[in-house]
Amino acid sequence: xxxxxxxxxxxxxxxxxxxxxxxxPDARAIVTNSSxxxxxxxxxxxxxxxxxxxxxxxxxxxxxxxxxxxxxNEVPPMQFEPEPTNPYDQHALKILVATARDxxxxxxxFEEIGYVPRGQCPNCxxxxxxxTFDTADHCPGxxxxxxxxxxxxxxxxxxxxVYIGKLYREGRIKFSVESVTSAPGKPTLGLxxxxxxxx
Ligand SMILES: [Zn+2]
Numbered sequence: 001x002x003x004x005x006x007x008x009x010x011x012x013x014x015x016x017x018x019x020x021x022x023x024x025p026d027a028r029a030i031v032t033n034s035s036x037x038x039x040x041x042x043x044x045x046x047x048x049x050x051x052x053x054x055x056x057x058x059x060x061x062x063x064x065x066x067x068x069x070x071x072x073n074e075v076p077p078m079q080f081e082p083e084p085t086n087p088y089d090q091h092a093l094k095i096l097v098a099t100a101r102d103x104x105x106x107x108x109x110f111e112e113i114g115y116v117p118r119g120q121c122p123n124c125x126x127x128x129x130x131x132t133f134d135t136a137d138h139c140p141g142x143x144x145x146x147x148x149x150x151x152x153x154x155x156x157x158x159x160x161x162v163y164i165g166k167l168y169r170e171g172r173i174k175f176s177v178e179s180v181t182s183a184p185g186k187p188t189l190g191l192x193x194x195x196x197x198x199x
Pocket of ligand 1: 121122123124125126139140141142143144
């Protein structure tokens with residue numbers, strides 16, 4: 001597949017052939033500056049995909065409800081919930097999203113959608129599963145190196161749940177549902193989350 005220019009990426013995004021999280025950092029910056037600022041209330045620094053969204057049937061049901069609430073100029077609110085007693089990962093960070101509105105229009109019924117992934121490629125932004133993250137030296141998608149020669153991760157952001165958990169505890173983060181995602185040919189829904197780091 002040939003490389004797209006930034007303008008070609010933006011054209012594809014506007015035709016809804018590419019999602020925000022699939023764009024290169026340069027194309028994403030241009031797109032987000034124009035539209036995401038209005039929709040999310042901030043310009044995201046990066047976007048990641050929630051992990052575990054298809055692990056339980058209920059999460060797919062909840063995501064379908066979230067999808068109905070996503071409008072061109074508004075997205076339902078989300079929350080993080082640290083889960084230090086999680087038996088698999090003490091840094092687990094749960095993602096809850098409003099799935100309904102009450103009679104006065106307020107968002108309500110926050111339900112568990114999934115988790116912040118443990119790992120993310122610092123080059124293409126792709127979420128990496130726990131197993132891939134723990135064992136891979138290169139991103140399976142873009143092939144960018146994840147580790148230095150001595151086995152250390154290149155970018156602290158690759159430990160995405162640790163990184164976001166820390167910012168969250170320190171109150172240095174803005175976050176929002178970016179979109180409910182669906183891949184062509186796949187029945188499962190996913191969640192893209194937008195992040196802005198405050199200084
Ligand atoms: Zn990558």
